[in-house]
Amino acid sequence: MTNTPEQSRDSTETAKDTVKDLRDETLSTVQDLKEKAMAEAGQRAEAGKATVADEISGVGNALRRAADELHKGSPQERTFGRMATALADLSDKVRDKDLGEVAGDLSSFARNNPLAFLGGAALLGFAGTRLARASQRDAAPAGAAVDLGDPWHDDEDDEALDAAIRQQPSPYRAPATGETS
Helix, strand or coil: CCCCHHHHHHHHHHHHHHHHHHHHHHHHHHHHHHHHHHHHHHHHHHHHHHHHHHHHHHHHHHHHHHHHHCCCCCHHHHHHHHHHHHHHHHHHHHHHCCHHHHHHHHHHHHHHCHHHHHHHHHHHHHHHHHHHHHHHHHHCCCCCCCCCCCCCCCHHHHHHHHHHHCCCCCCCCCCCCCCCC
């Protein structure tokens, strides 16, 4: 059976049409998945933004309560009151702005106040580190070895100190036998 040039051309056109249809369908599916992923990311970001705003508001409320407990008119009361008001304003701004505006404001603040930005970033880093360490200590099972890592000592010192803390004989010191030499 031999193919005529017309049959061959029809087969080629059919194959091209099939490939084009598959490509269009694939592009449509990719676009749909992209839109769904963007929508999901936006929803999660908005939820995170709301959580941050709630946390800022909570700190502001705590400062307001602390200010109420202090002597009326004292410098501490005024300072705590101003801080609480500033945090309430910040919380409202975070809630009302979209994420692009918040990122733009943060970027602008960093350009205009680099030392304050770096100081705030350092404070957040220290707070995050303390929180992480505290959660690790809470999560450690009872009787677990204490990590005594210290850049100025080696592991043998750590094990000896761990043994001393646990009031166990050190693996690097022979136990006393009561004999003197």
